[in-house]
Amino acid sequence: MALEVQITFDCADPAKLSAFWAEVLGYRLQDPPPGFASWEEALEAMGVPPERRNDASAILDPEGAGPRLFFQRVPEGKQVKNRLHLDVRAAPGLAGEERMAALEAEAERLVGHGATRLERHEPAPPLAGGHIIMADPEGNEFCLD
Numbered sequence: 001m002a003l004e005v006q007i008t009f010d011c012a013d014p015a016k017l018s019a020f021w022a023e024v025l026g027y028r029l030q031d032p033p034p035g036f037a038s039w040e041e042a043l044e045a046m047g048v049p050p051e052r053r054n055d056a057s058a059i060l061d062p063e064g065a066g067p068r069l070f071f072q073r074v075p076e077g078k079q080v081k082n083r084l085h086l087d088v089r090a091a092p093g094l095a096g097e098e099r100m101a102a103l104e105a106e107a108e109r110l111v112g113h114g115a116t117r118l119e120r121h122e123p124a125p126p127l128a129g130g131h132i133i134m135a136d137p138e139g140n141e142f143c144l145d
Contacts, residue, residue, distance in 0.1 A: 004067070004068075005067045006067055006068045006069070006070055007067050007068075007069050007070070007086070008069075008070045008071075008072060009021075009069065009070070009071045009072070009138075009140065010072060010074040011071050011072070011073065011074065011138050011140075012073065012074075012077065012138060013054065013073070013137075013138070014054055014055065014056050014057040014071035014072060014073055015054050015057050016114075016137060017057075017071050017136065017137060017138055018057035018058065018059050018069070018071045020113055020114055020115070020136055020137050021059060021069055021071075021136070022059045023110075023113050024088060024110060024113070024115075024136075025059075025061070025066065025069075025088070026061075026062070027059040027060055027061055027062065027066070027069065028059060028060055028062050029057070029058075029059055029060075030057075030058040030059060030060050030068070039053075040053070054073065055072065055073045056070065056071065056072050056073065057070075057071045058070045058071070059071075077138075077139075078138060078139045078140065081141065082140060082141045085140070085141050085142050085143060086142045086143075087131075087142070087143045087144075087145040088106070088142055088143065088144050088145065089145055090102060090103055090106040090144045090145065091103050091106075091129075091144075091145070095123070095129060096123060099123065099129055099130060100120075100122075100123065100130050103130070103131065103132050103144045103145075104132070106144050107132050107134060107144055110134060110144075114136070114137040115134045115135065115136060115137070116134065116135040116139075117132065117133075117134055118132075118133040118134060118135055118141065119132070119133040120132050120133075121133070129145075131143045131144060131145045132144040
């Protein structure tokens with residue numbers, strides 16, 4: 001039996017961060033439980049108080065190929081550099097200036113959605129194709145690769 005992988009983000013604002021990553025990856029918000037038209041309706045019926053309704057959020061790959069991303073509210077903010085990060089494959093198969101131009105275009109798009117650009121690493125053939133280090137709206141580093 002193959003196991004499934006879920007990637008979990010500790011964060012301050014699950015709704016905002018899940019919306020950001022859904023935009024980055026082309027994912028969609030997980031549907032509410034059957035019988036409910038919205039998460040707000042479901043949480044109300046479950047008796048979840050309004051101040052707890054942004055405690056968690058999840059997004060899914062609409063094609064079912066990628067992992068589920070789960071966002072959970074935690075009281076503490078991000079403290080140090082990530083020990084694990086996501087590489088967003090924005091330029092697969094491209095090389096040189098064509099690759100870097102594609103990465104720059106994606107970096108610009110993501111900055112428009114709340115990302116922060118941190119560093120650009122130039123191509124260094126034969127092993128390094130070049131990449132851009134970014135941070136999501138809560139400071140979690142990721143690479144455009």
